[in-house]
Each structure stands twice: as structure tokens, then as C-alpha cells.
Amino acid sequence: MVGKYDIEVYNNKAHYFLTVKRNITILQGDSASGKTELIRLIGEYEANGNSSGITIKCEKKCTVLTNVDWELRLASLNQSIVFIDETASFLKGKKFAEMVRGSDNYFVIVSRDDLALLPYSVEEIYGLKNVSDSSKYKSYKKVYNEMYKLYNLADVAGKVEPEVVITEDSNSGYECYKHIYGDKCETAGGKSKVYECIRQSDKDSILSIVDGAAFGADVGKVMRYLTLTGKKCVLYAPESFEYLLLKAGIIEVPKAVLEETYNYADSSKYLSWEEYYTDYIVQNTQKTVFRYGKTKLNENYTAPKIIDKIKNVMPEQIL
Structure with missing residues (x-):
């Protein structure tokens, strides 16, 4: 799988924007920052479709991978953006890391822990921040959650003279x-x-x-x-x-x-x-x-x- 994809997930209470462009994207942040809610919305939309009151806009299929038959499900997925919550017991396992290699899916993983078996980029570790945009959606007063880089190491302030x-x-x-x-x-x-x-x-x-x-x-x-x-x-x-x-x-x-x-x-x-x-x-x-x-x-x-x-x-x- 190649490409850069914008993902928009929303209902009448929350609105999320994410952009993914590598095989592994990590979402971090404290409790109540909206990470688990994002996973829940995607999972509910998968189960109930438009009747869920949830809208997902993305060029690729967005799906949630849980502990239930995760190996079989992952083996059957292709050209999809796979969301995984940190509660998934397989997340830190060797088998999952092996299945990520060679997969033609992208993975968006919610995890506050470091995942040592996965070689992901420092540029693709994000937190979720809230941005009020009531001027654009006055009737709904929605709260927008968008990604921000958790580690920005490209900018070096001042001259460095290392020993x-x-x-x-x-x-x-x-x-x-x-x-x-x-x-x-x-x-x-x-x-x-x-x-x-x-x-x-x-x-x-x-x-x-x-x-x-x-x-x-x-x-x-x-x-x-x-x-x-x-x-x-x-x-x-x-x-x-x-x-x-x-x-x-x-x-x-x-x-x-x-x-x-x-x-x-x-x-x-x-x-x-x-x-x-x-x-x-x-x-x-x-x-x-x-x-x-x-x-x-x-x-x-x-x-x-x-x-x-x-x-x-x-x-x-x-x-």
C-alpha cells in the first residue's frame, strides 16, 4: 500500500481529522484525550453503517482490529487502514510484528507505551488536541480533534557544540x-x-x-x-x-x-x-x-x- 490519506470521522458530538502516510502511525496522549473514542466510532460505524449516526470519509477502508480472531482478520485485510487500541493483547507480540511486515495495510495504533518490535518513525507519533471551531459549525458546536506531532526533532535551537x-x-x-x-x-x-x-x-x-x-x-x-x-x-x-x-x-x-x-x-x-x-x-x-x-x-x-x-x-x- 502506498499513498497519503486524510481520514475524517465524526458524529454530532465529536469530529476527528487524521492524515496517514506511512505503514505505522502512533497515537499517544493522556486519558480522556479522545483516542479510545475515535476507535469506538470507527468500530460502531463498521457494525451499523450509516444508521450509527457516524460518518467516515477516507479513500481507503477504515477498520478496527480487536482481540477476536485478530490473526485471521488481519490476514484477510488488504488496502485498508487498520486501527488498533492499546488494550489489544497482541499489540506487543512478535506474531503481530511479523504480520505487519509485508502487509499492504496501514496501521494506526493507539498506545502510550513504546512498541519495541515495530520500527516506526519519530515523525509519525501524534497526540490528539482539541480545537474549537464553533464559527464554522455553530448549530452543532462540535469539538475537533486533530493530530499534532508529539516529537518534533527537526528544529535545533541555537548552535550545538558537542563534546x-x-x-x-x-x-x-x-x-x-x-x-x-x-x-x-x-x-x-x-x-x-x-x-x-x-x-x-x-x-x-x-x-x-x-x-x-x-x-x-x-x-x-x-x-x-x-x-x-x-x-x-x-x-x-x-x-x-x-x-x-x-x-x-x-x-x-x-x-x-x-x-x-x-x-x-x-x-x-x-x-x-x-x-x-x-x-x-x-x-x-x-x-x-x-x-x-x-x-x-x-x-x-x-x-x-x-x-x-x-x-x-x-x-x-x-x-
Whole structure:
């Protein structure tokens, strides 16, 4: 499944707007913020249709997956947007994670917990906020619930002068960042180890670079720790290292591939956009001097002019 989809769900009491563009979207937030009510409305519409008094507007079928025969139901679904409440017992299980891989559905998951087995993006974690719009719907006085990004890591305020740069990547990405940051750079050895590296570091100022397209399950723990301790650390989360290479213009890339990735990264083939960008650069550099390998960086990427191109697409505050 590919594409970007607007979803509108409403009755005479509540009105929800959501936009989904990746295979996994996470909805978080405190109790009474409307998350469970959204799931209930979709489920009631499924059961009773228009007689429910609920309207759903979306190009794709919206459905709710519950504990009842969930494996059989999920196996039968295709080209659908599947909503799952955090009360679903299968949500954190290995079987569910396995069935998400290769599925041509999109998933909207309500969960206040981090879902470690699912590689979802830091850009697709949302809360629900209420926006009064009585001027538009005076007779109904509806309350609108729309999504807002829970973690916005793209903007770095002020110049960052780190004593250490911790990278999630231990292979090609790490080699490149080593050329940019020199001896300051060290690898965490994987996304699940970034938190411990930040926690154990004795440096006063830290920059951590992670692949945002798959770091969603880990970002909450990191941000909560930084908030609690006040430790000075900037988390820079581009989609992936391969995304930076493509954005840098080292090879010719159609603009839409980077700006409208949702139209290309088929969920039945790629579990995350990180996988899509990696596959794209591997396939499109095979017969060039910039042949890309994820485990070891082609030395042509370390040429001064190429390093400068990569730095030009990174925030100047962290360079």
C-alpha cells in the first residue's frame, strides 16, 4: 500500500481529522484525550453503517482490529487502514510484528507505551488536541480533534557544540559521521543502545544522530530521560543516513522520491522508509563510482567535495 490519506470521522458530538502516510502511525496522549473514542466510532460505524449516526470519509477502508480472531482478520485485510487500541493483547507480540511486515495495510495504533518490535518513525507519533471551531459549525458546536506531532526533532535551537557525537549507525553512516566530527564521534552500535550510551556518557554536551524513520519506539525513553535529568543532549533524527546521501544530490534523484516518499515506499515491501531509501540508493548506484554498501562506506563518499555536500543538507547548528 502506498499513498497519503486524510481520514475524517465524526458524529454530532465529536469530529476527528487524521492524515496517514506511512505503514505505522502512533497515537499517544493522556486519558480522556479522545483516542479510545475515535476507535469506538470507527468500530460502531463498521457494525451499523450509516444508521450509527457516524460518518467516515477516507479513500481507503477504515477498520478496527480487536482481540477476536485478530490473526485471521488481519490476514484477510488488504488496502485498508487498520486501527488498533492499546488494550489489544497482541499489540506487543512478535506474531503481530511479523504480520505487519509485508502487509499492504496501514496501521494506526493507539498506545502510550513504546512498541519495541515495530520500527516506526519519530515523525509519525501524534497526540490528539482539541480545537474549537464553533464559527464554522455553530448549530452543532462540535469539538475537533486533530493530530499534532508529539516529537518534533527537526528544529535545533541555537548552535550545538558537542563534546561527543553518538551515532546509532556502526557501519557506513558511522564512517561518514567520523569524517565530519572526527574523534568526537562514537557509535552506539544500534538504535536500542542509544539510550544507554547517552545515559552513561560523562560529557556535558552530547549530539546523538539516529535514523528517524525507525527510531519511534526508542525516542520516548530518550526524551523522557533528558527531560527528567536536564542533561544537555540534542537528538538529530534525519530519516536515515541513506536519505541524507540522496538529499545531498550525490546521485540524481527525482524530487518526488524524497518529498513524496509515501507514493513510493510500498508497505508490502518496506517495513520502514529507511529500508526504502537504502534499497533505492543500492539499486541506483550499482554501476557507478558511488556504489553503495550499508556495511562499509565506499571511499568515494569520503572525498572532501562529497562530505561538503552531505554537510550542506544537515542543520548548520550541529556542524
